[in-house]
Amino acid sequence: MTEPKMPDAAATTEPAKKHSRSGKSHATIYDIAKVAGVNPSTVSRALSKPGRVSAKTQKLIEDAAAELNYQVNPFARALPTGRTNTFGLIVADITNPTFFDIIRGAETTATLRDYTLVLAESAESGVTELTAARRMMATVDGLILASPRMDDDDIRAIARDKPVVVINREVDGVPCVVPDVNKGISEAVRSLAANGHHKVAFVAGPPQSWMSARRWEGVQAACEWSRLEAVRLESAKPTVDGGRQVARDVRASGATAVLTYNDLLAIGLMQELQAAGMVVPDQISIVGFDDIFGADFTTPPLTTVRSPLGECGSGAATLLLDLLHDDLPRSAGEPAPTLRVETELVLRGSSGRLLPAG
Amino acid sequence: MTEPKMPDAAATTEPAKKHSRSGKSHATIYDIAKVAGVNPSTVSRALSKPGRVSAKTQKLIEDAAAELNYQVNPFARALPTGRTNTFGLIVADITNPTFFDIIRGAETTATLRDYTLVLAESAESGVTELTAARRMMATVDGLILASPRMDDDDIRAIARDKPVVVINREVDGVPCVVPDVNKGISEAVRSLAANGHHKVAFVAGPPQSWMSARRWEGVQAACEWSRLEAVRLESAKPTVDGGRQVARDVRASGATAVLTYNDLLAIGLMQELQAAGMVVPDQISIVGFDDIFGADFTTPPLTTVRSPLGECGSGAATLLLDLLHDDLPRSAGEPAPTLRVETELVLRGSSGRLLPAG
């Protein structure tokens, strides 16, 4: 658009220069130094150490750089400094929409602060995750682990090498971003109690999921407070399919309201129950977690305890970047900073008053 | 897991070594050379040029490397070679589930072939996209553009610097992966015709979208073939919200069946029409495109023309990687390779026979 037009004679004369690395390639600080009539190291300083060179030389160099359309070579810079302006994000499952918003939040923040986001997936496996993390270590300045499946010790081991921020889990000694489930859950349970429910089931997520444990605890506590009975059911996978499979158990449990570990389970469960002729919410109330994309596509739309996923992603990225830039001075004894974000009930149509059986 | 246990005395004695780059840091080829008693360049060859050194030395070096837990420094390697084992993927909108599957497909293939995926978003803007692409250029070996919004010339300009593969669009001279809309569309239109529809509306996507143009062409052609009347409506944004907004126009058009540029539009449209009391599919049939995550969450579940998005992502990655490795020898005159994938109708509940108004 606004780039200076340059003679493109080369394009017409040469037949098929295939992505050649040679040729006019890219300008280096040496080229700039030559044009500006200074030493390469001065160029380096002018470009990365603000204030280290005089305003006059600075301008000289900047002009030369602009003229030559200079761009630093990230590798050449990374080699001596070790910094790459890149951080990694590892998610448990790319197809799980829970992570979409996290990815987006992290990506946005990264771009904003001139960082690049590298993405990897662990396929819900602790060992794959560890492998991915190790692979990344070499190329990134820091790492964000979203709902990690590896154990605390592995995480801490990684955190010893490079700054790490964990999302959706608390790991001692590692900065974390966690939604505080209590507010959202108590809102949800109170709403159920007010609608005449007495027994609620919680469909749990993966056993290694820290978040699943927290949610179950929250549900138990809130039910106790509201004097409701709470039962726990297990799911095979935290997916739509897993939700369908658990429908049997839900019906057998006799609960009139169900909270599921996540929205995917809730959606699958609702589909299966409806297919079996049950009316939601007249005969059973369903409440999910996360408020993922698509949670309001269902009929009735899904009531859910929203986690501000995008906020988690951007919060984690901000935390990590601050850590990297030492904007967050940490003394030795101080515990790792933890960012807590609020959850809230999003009341839609899948929960409500129980109709007397007729 | 299977790593050799090593004394971790350092961990206990030193108080808070903060991610120090120094210290034991990482082994280099020089360390290996010392241990193995050979020259560093021999180590380099042993590790990257198979067959260049004798089996004996090879083993010697490999053992030393294993002992020292050596990992190449990607930057040191990238500096002289220019290769980074990394490629970029730029999508128009990270929150759009269309791209989820593409991202996943690309990520999977990347990991499989020992590449790293770098992700960026263009926020549906051609200039942001160009900026992101330029930013990436320096750090990646190649680029995948999913549903790019910039113009052909910009894309070709980028493709001149680094290998580029485009998804969901055809650009002359650039390798592309495009779903062939015809099969899916003709199936859809035939199904509509068979169900007694006479007038179908097509809700278009963004004006710059190549895919939207192709789909409209496909719909026109198929309608002509089936002797249906086709009208085109415009949408403000290719989102759920955009779908809601276009509901007015749809009703005003008098069409009894609607195809929308994508599933998001279809879902929004269906929500709005249902909210206004219309029954889908009895009074109006709705057909989307892509078969995104959540398309079957709606009631009735959405009929849609499926694009194999994951296949597009992995196909593009494979194509790119083959290009990078010169596995696809291209002579000068030969056109850029294009991968066409099939689309098909996924018949669900949102389309069907028109009931006589009663």
Added chain:
DNA sequence: CGGCATTTGTCAACCGGTTGCCAAAAATTG
């Protein structure tokens, strides 16, 4: 066993920046 073709390993230059150290230049001070 000498002569020649092949392997195999070494040397040294290079990729493109960064940075500690030092001296020249400029600014400040008495």
Added chain:
DNA sequence: CAATTTTTGGCAACCGGTTGACAAATGCCG
């Protein structure tokens, strides 16, 4: 205006690999 402090720019080493050129070592042959 000389003495001293502060800026500013240059030199050179370094980050950790890769690679072309070349020589030493080895294998093969007659």
